[in-house]
Amino acid sequence: MNLARFPRRRYTPGFTPLEPLPRLSATIGGAELWIKRDDLLGLAGGGNKTRKLEFLVAEALAQGADTLITVGAPQSNHCRLTLAAAAKEGLACRLVIEERVPGSFNPDALGNNLLFDLMGAASVRMVKAGSDLAAEMAGEAAAVKAAGGKPYVIVGGGSSPLGALGYAACAQEIMDQSFEAGVAFDRIVVASGSAGTHAGLIAGLVALNAGVPVTGINVRRPRAEQEANVLKLAQATADLLGTPQPVAEDIVALADWVGPGYSLPTREMVEAVRLLAAKEGILLDPVYSGKAMAGLIGLTRQGVFDGERVLFLHTGGSPSLSAFADVLRDPAFNG
Numbered sequence: 001m002n003l004a005r006f007p008r009r010r011y012t013p014g015f016t017p018l019e020p021l022p023r024l025s026a027t028i029g030g031a032e033l034w035i036k037r038d039d040l041l042g043l044a045g046g047g048n049k050t051r052k053l054e055f056l057v058a059e060a061l062a063q064g065a066d067t068l069i070t071v072g073a074p075q076s077n078h079c080r081l082t083l084a085a086a087a088k089e090g091l092a093c094r095l096v097i098e099e100r101v102p103g104s105f106n107p108d109a110l111g112n113n114l115l116f117d118l119m120g121a122a123s124v125r126m127v128k129a130g131s132d133l134a135a136e137m138a139g140e141a142a143a144v145k146a147a148g149g150k151p152y153v154i155v156g157g158g159s160s161p162l163g164a165l166g167y168a169a170c171a172q173e174i175m176d177q178s179f180e181a182g183v184a185f186d187r188i189v190v191a192s193g194s195a196g197t198h199a200g201l202i203a204g205l206v207a208l209n210a211g212v213p214v215t216g217i218n219v220r221r222p223r224a225e226q227e228a229n230v231l232k233l234a235q236a237t238a239d240l241l242g243t244p245q246p247v248a249e250d251i252v253a254l255a256d257w258v259g260p261g262y263s264l265p266t267r268e269m270v271e272a273v274r275l276l277a278a279k280e281g282i283l284l285d286p287v288y289s290g291k292a293m294a295g296l297i298g299l300t301r302q303g304v305f306d307g308e309r310v311l312f313l314h315t316g317g318s319p320s321l322s323a324f325a326d327v328l329r330d331p332a333f334n335g
């Protein structure tokens with residue numbers, strides 16, 4: 001795997017920390033838990049989209065683009081970070097917001113919505129759930145061109161093969177840190193959404209012949225549908241890299257912690273957010289990393305990881321916490 005062949009912008013100085021979670025491990029029991037701090041990646045508020053944007057924005061700049069266009073849910077971390085990259089590069093940024101849960105978009109919300117405003121999005125346009133998002137972004141691109149600009153469209157979550165290279169790079173970073181620290185991991189646990197993170201990680205681990213299985217925790221889709229999505233993207237990413245193809249057996253994307261649906265709260269999520277904050281001083285988020293950590297905690301309690309050393313990949317998201325204050329304090333989801 002030779003990632004240096006791909007143009008890349010640098011938004012994070014050096015590696016993100018790899019840390020043990022001794023107080024969480026002692027509380028849960030059964031497995032030795034570690035964390036990869038991708039919540040500390042560069043660009044405003046950090047999180048996993050920064051790694052994908054390093055490759056995507058490099059391509060946008062190579063093409064002479066002056067405007068980034070992308071799409072996400074109302075509290076989208078991906079939209080926040082695309083906008084932050086645009087600000088840093090001196091590009092304009094237009095956001096299409098898909099209201100996945102009807103009535104959930106409030107332009108005056110706190111969390112990421114406030115940051116869309118602070119970082120100067122050129123446009124924030126809401127579309128209804130089920131809209132043709134590719135067509136909506138093509139419409140934005142046509143408007144930019146008509147005004148004499150040069151648009152670059154980034155798919156939802158930055159989850160194209162080029163974006164997923166960011167997580168093939170993360171796989172390499174994890175294996176380097178693991179070797180340096182003399183700490184071998186039995187497994188990696190990660191949130192699985194638009195699939196670029198999970199797929200890129202798999203493509204990278206397979207390319208490195210690392211022999212470390214990945215347990216994905218879904219935040220939106222049923223298991224079979226998500227596993228098919230991840231496999232397809234992991235294979236396309238391996239094609240781009242020119243490395244061996246991942247196979248179906250490499251992909252696990254459990255759907256037991258989605259709850260009633262994407263971004264909708266669960267008691268397990270609230271417990272996970274509170275536990276990591278209180279035991280380790282680490283902030284998760286309600287939509288992604290909180291549900292993924294709920295999965296890690298649930299599986300560990302079930303004994304599935306007994307005796308293993310497990311690495312949780314923290315994908316970020318804490319800038320949205322303030323927008324979910326009511327849920328996080330709601331007695332119905334606590335205790």
Ligand SMILES: *Cc1c(COP(=O)(O)O)cnc(C)c1O
Pocket residue numbers: 047048049077078157159191192193194195196197198285288289315316317318
């Ligand atoms: C987007 C996101 C994810 C999911 O990553 P995908 O690559 O879309 O699967 C996980 N955590 C956070 C905080 C995110 O913003």
